[in-house]
Amino acid sequence: MRRSYFIVAAVVAVIAIGLVTGLFEGNSGGLESPPSGRLKREETLYKAGHQFGPPTSFSPFNTNAAWPTNSEEVLYETLFGYSLVSGQLEPILGKSLEWTDGSTLTITLQPDTKWQDGTPLTTEDVIYTFELGKKYAVRYSPVWNYIADLKAVDDRTIEITLNPDDPHKAMLEDYMGTIRIVPKHIWSQVEAKDGTVLRHANTEPVGSGPYKLSFFSPQQIVLERDENYWGIPIYGTPGPKNIVHPIFKSNDAANLALEKGQIDWSQSFVPEIWKMWEKNLPVGTWYDEQPYHMPASIPTLWINVNKHPLNLPEVRRALAHAIDYAKIAETAVSRYSIPAKSSLIIPEGVPEAKYYSEEDVKNYGWEYNPEKAVQILEQELGAKRGKDGIYVLPDGTRLGTFYVEAPYGWTDWMTTLEVVASGARAIGIDVQTKFPETPVWADHRDSGSFDLLMDTPAGGQSPAQPWMRIRDLMDGRDVPAAGEGTAYRNFGRYENPKVGELLDQAAATTDEAKLTEIYQELNRIFMQDAPAIPLQYRAWEFYEFNEKHWTGFATADNPVAPPQHNFAGVRVYFNLEPLR
């Protein structure tokens, strides 16, 4: 007996040691000796909210590249970085960007730009990066729709000639702020080896930013400051020596860590954050009062406008009057949204608000008003309430059941849609919620096989907003009809030739007065036809910090950087100081 126990114990010990050693396969970026020990808290900043799965790629060409590749310009840098606050493209690798004549964009690089391996970064790298977009399907490939010619004048200056067939200055500028420049001397070797840039996981990335990748595992990604960063003479030295992004399995774990001060800076949805400062925790957001975060995107209720009876603008407008927008902002989004209005232009905070017209919203738009909704149904449509409380049109069509969809697990969206559905049922339109897994929801959306569906058109803020949002919501050109192909925008399949015309006019001008006029007209068309219904005006990225260990984060009162994690937002790192 004794012997067999000994054998079992020995086996357990051997297996345990084997496993423990098996765990040590971390990946230490390009570093010679693998890091060991514990990072010093006063030198390390902890981030959360960007990475939830195991990191497998640090290639800017991969759709799912791990933090910070495509989410923060600290490893790879863009030429310029858009700021939510100034509305300008601010310098990063680029020093200046100007339209030297009506159709030539001249870009000058900062002096002495370098890659992290010491190689100089020149216009050759920039042009190489742009041309990769022509050769391969990458996120910025469509930039070539707007470029007729691209050439280096010298190793600091580039001239881009606008495509006369699609002279869209704002879209071109948008790309100047989103294309991450890669080193030619490295990626040309990758191309030669793989025949493409898409299959390279790039686990030893060489970027141009202030931080290098030092270690990653399925539990954390660690960056280390590059003491030879080319930008030190211009931007200074960032505060933290290391940045660690722990990979939490859920938002809850990340939020608890933020509350405890284990996380310093986060991009996760933290419900009721004000409760943390009621506990006297040094936690902050951009605004210290409602809506706490800067509204920058419009999660919207898309309507399948070709499906009877949703093809009737009156039905859509009645639905729009039935939704309690203030309740959505209060309950579903934890007050992080201003109550949505009938406008595709965000009314306050962001730069695009300059195009907003409150008067148009009053005259043409809608607001939460159940009586008005009933009035539209009864008087404009002549609908009669059935025995079950749901209206029936004169042609016998019952208003419902319409299903409204959001991806399962997006709790704030799910709650929003519950408010939508109960509001609609209260006025006599039968709306029920349906929460499939993300791939199913995406399939319904793209193929047009839905009644009502929630999604955010055209993402967050950029130099091309609100143009992109209006295009993605209302431009019927190049969008296949429902059931006849995959749509990548305008999922409701709304058609109005006037919209295309106005969008083209807006694209071709930079005259602010004219732009205001065009965008307001587009917004009025939107309000009259109601092809979709804005549900929230909310942050594109959340921005929360805990100043237990680091101080100097940007806020509306101390706007050292815009409330963003990417682009111009990276300036925050240069302002951070450890608290002891």
Place this chain on the structure above:
Amino acid sequence: MAPAAGEGTFPSPQNPQYGCENMLKSGFRKYLAKKIAWYSLALIIAIALNFFLPRLIPGNPVQSMLHQMTQGGGVASDAMERLYTTYMEEFGLNKPIYRQFIDYFVNVFTGDLGTSFMLYPGKVANLIGEALPWTLAIQIPAILIGWLIGNVLGAMASYKGGRFDSTVFTTALVFSNIPYYCLAILLVYLFGVQLNLFPIAGGHSLGMFPGLYFDFVVDAIYHWMLPFLSMILVAIGGQAIGMREMSIYELTSDYVNYSKALGLRDKKVVRYVFRNAMLPQITGLALSFGTMVGGALVTESVFSYPGMGSLLFSAIRQNDYPVIQGVTLIITVTVLMANFLVDVAYGFIDPRVRAAQLGER
């Protein structure tokens, strides 16, 4: 080779007679061959199911992947169409389904588990390789130690009876019947949130680099305690009840009464009882090793512990076929292997099983 193994390990009968030994050997070989054939067939069917079942989940993985990308921002809808075609081709999803199946089948047998869709270009084998050790680090000790303690407790309970028995029995009954994930949640709440004794998430402290040094090992064990505890309590409970019942059955059997009547010492009787009761327990141990890869999936989610659980769940939710296939393949193979070994061992230990299987009398 199987026959060689049979030759090497098969014990000679007490009085070896040539013909008889030969007959036994050939019987075992036949039995083994039949088992191997059945298990190979089961493996092939399982591999086919691994391929087809994930594809029954509605939704297109590429659409979902592109959606994820737009959530990241900075991607205009203009880029989508070209990206969609590129990735459909890259993943081979544009090929007819039978072609995809043949490719998959060939790859599995050449040891290539493919490339993840959602974590492209991450290799499935690497993803599993990173996740599996964490799962095993919880499961192997939990199964082994749980089995040992459980059996000792069960045997002692049945033998001692009385108060000890009723305490052990009720406690074991409670732990073995609580769903293991409920126990996990209770532990998190009690020891993690309320008492603040143990960390509630992760496999090691934030900002620590894994390595073979004292600080890290202590830290990793500290993080490992709660999930381990939640698994081992359930394991002990289940084993103790099984062992107790087997022992009680043995204790009341004729040979025990007879031995007692003969005046054999208690210690000697207990040893016989224990040995006889052990047999089904050993089967149970082998089978629990079979389910160890898939057995802690929910526990890992509750503790935010790294491992196969989160890998499989996120893969299922995003239609990441290669990852789902890879994980289920590992689970299938371990279950089949464990069952196969038990079958072989039975055929080896007990000639009756072998004879019955071969239809011999």
